[in-house]
Amino acid sequence: MSNSHQLKRVDFIFRNENDWKKVLSSTLKRKPAELINELISSELKGRGGAGFPTGLKWKLTSEEKSEEKYIICNADEGEPGTFKDREILSKVPCKVLTAMAVCGHVIGAKKGFIYLRGEYKYLEPELKKAIDEFEYYCKEIDFDFSISIFMGSGAYICGEETALLESMEGRRGEPRNKPPFPSQHGYLGKPTVVNNVETLVHAFTIFKYGAKKFYDLGVQYSRGTKLFSVSGDTPKPGIYELELGMSLQDFVYEFGDGDTKAVQVGGASGFLVPRKKFKDAAIGFKGKLTGISLPTGGSMMLFNSSRSMFNVLDNYLEFFSEESCGQCTPCRVGCQQLLLGIKAVKRGDKPAAYLDKLMRLTETMQLTAKCGLGQSVANSFSSIVENFREEMIY
Numbered sequence: 491m492s493n494s495h496q497l498k499r500v501d502f503i504f505r506n507e508n509d510w511k512k513v514l515s516s517t518l519k520r521k522p523a524e525l526i527n528e529l530i531s532s533e534l535k536g537r538g539g540a541g542f543p544t545g546l547k548w549k550l551t552s553e554e555k556s557e558e559k560y561i562i563c564n565a566d567e568g569e570p571g572t573f574k575d576r577e578i579l580s581k582v583p584c585k586v587l588t589a590m591a592v593c594g595h596v597i598g599a600k601k602g603f604i605y606l607r608g609e610y611k612y613l614e615p616e617l618k619k620a621i622d623e624f625e626y627y628c629k630e631i632d633f634d635f636s637i638s639i640f641m642g643s644g645a646y647i648c649g650e651e652t653a654l655l656e657s658m659e660g661r662r663g664e665p666r667n668k669p670p671f672p673s674q675h676g677y678l679g680k681p682t683v684v685n686n687v688e689t690l691v692h693a694f695t696i697f698k699y700g701a702k703k704f705y706d707l708g709v710q711y712s713r714g715t716k717l718f719s720v721s722g723d724t725p726k727p728g729i730y731e732l733e734l735g736m737s738l739q740d741f742v743y744e745f746g747d748g749d750t751k752a753v754q755v756g757g758a759s760g761f762l763v764p765r766k767k768f769k770d771a772a773i774g775f776k777g778k779l780t781g782i783s784l785p786t787g788g789s790m791m792l793f794n795s796s797r798s799m800f801n802v803l804d805n806y807l808e809f810f811s812e813e814s815c816g817q818c819t820p821c822r823v824g825c826q827q828l829l830l831g832i833k834a835v836k837r838g839d840k841p842a843a844y845l846d847k848l849m850r851l852t853e854t855m856q857l858t859a860k861c862g863l864g865q866s867v868a869n870s871f872s873s874i875v876e877n878f879r880e881e882m883i884y
């Protein structure tokens with residue numbers, strides 16, 4: 491990934507297009523295998539954080555033998571600092587619904603769900619109207635597909651795809667063991683595609699304009715565009731669609747306030763990058779890259795020199811302690827101990843060397859926690875403590 495990549499704004503996602511009916515009817519005429527190939531050649535990777543190749547996910551689910559299959563749009567959007575999915579759903583819902591229906595055609599599903607974050611309840615009435623209009627059109631073109639909204643209840647863990655499935659099935663939102671993956675054993679035990687809202691909108695773009703248009707944007711291993719939720723110490727907070735692969739230096743040049751000391755990329759579960767590393771850090775998925783590659787679900791928080799990085803870490807650890815589902819010990823106990831630990835060091839009740847012990851605890855959590863929640867606490871913890879150690883100590 492080149493570090494001299496220029497920051498380039500793009501406008502695919504919110505472009506005001508009222509042609510979803512045309513896109514839907516023409517795409518449904520194409521063969522599932524052809525559509526899978528289109529997605530695979532676009533190299534679209536999931537925008538929910540993990541970056542799994544979307545074409546492969548649809549292919550694997552299409553190959554499962556089952557009369558019943560499902561497509562679920564993950565609109566839980568719980569990562570701190572991320573607020574792009576709600577914009578997509580309020581501004582261009584029919585693009586998302588179209589991609590869900592095309593996914594249904596590809597994998598052989600007649601039913602889709604939108605798992606909507608509890609705090610986004612206010613989006614429900616308008617979304618229902620869009621679904622009604624969408625289903626009406628599906629009937630007109632004789633395509634058997636329906637979509638329902640499932641309201642979440644405000645738990646961060648329910649954004650994790652298998653905890654989401656548990657919650658939809660009426661149980662506590664706790665992650666399942668993987669394998670089997672949702673593509674084999676998903677909602678009600680049936681093969682299921684779970685895709686982020688933004689991933690589905692990109693699929694719409696690809697079906698409308700062709701894979702090449704998407705592939706030609708971005709850089710190797712990180713193709714296409716991404717929506718970024720920009721917040722913190724910036725004169726320009728908001729949502730921006732940008733090409734993947736930009737350097738953090740270019741990003742800060744565009745969005746910083748002239749005094750940016752660090753950027754948290756990827757929310758509380760992401761990484762903190764200090765000013766001295768901006769030049770070497772590029773935003774994109776991991777691959778054989780030079781420099782630091784930073785995957786993100788889209789949360790970009792800027793901090794200037796008025797901010798205490800101890801307070802930032804304290805805040806993230808409060809969040810993780812509160813949101814850990816408690817199912818596995820490394821995460822349940824680890825989050826609490828990290829929070830108590832940094833407070834004790836800050837008060838002077840523990841020596842500075844205790845931070846190294848806490849770092850080893852995060853490594854253990856990374857290796858032993860059951861899901862991405864506990865595994866990713868190490869990201870922000872180690873990147874903040876390594877780069878701003880002096881702010882952790884009294």
Ligand SMILES: Cc1cc2nc3c(=O)[nH]c(=O)nc-3n(C[C@H](O)[C@H](O)[C@H](O)COP(=O)(O)O)c2cc1C
Pocket residue numbers: 535536537538539540541542564565566567568569646647648649650651652684685686687689690861862863
């Ligand atoms: C703790 C945790 C929370 C998550 N929250 C979300 C979320 O709010 N939205 C989302 O799309 N994916 C979230 N994910 C990722 C999902 O498990 C899953 O990878 C994603 O929905 C797959 O869609 P994609 O392939 O389109 O990215 C979360 C993962 C973890 C571990």
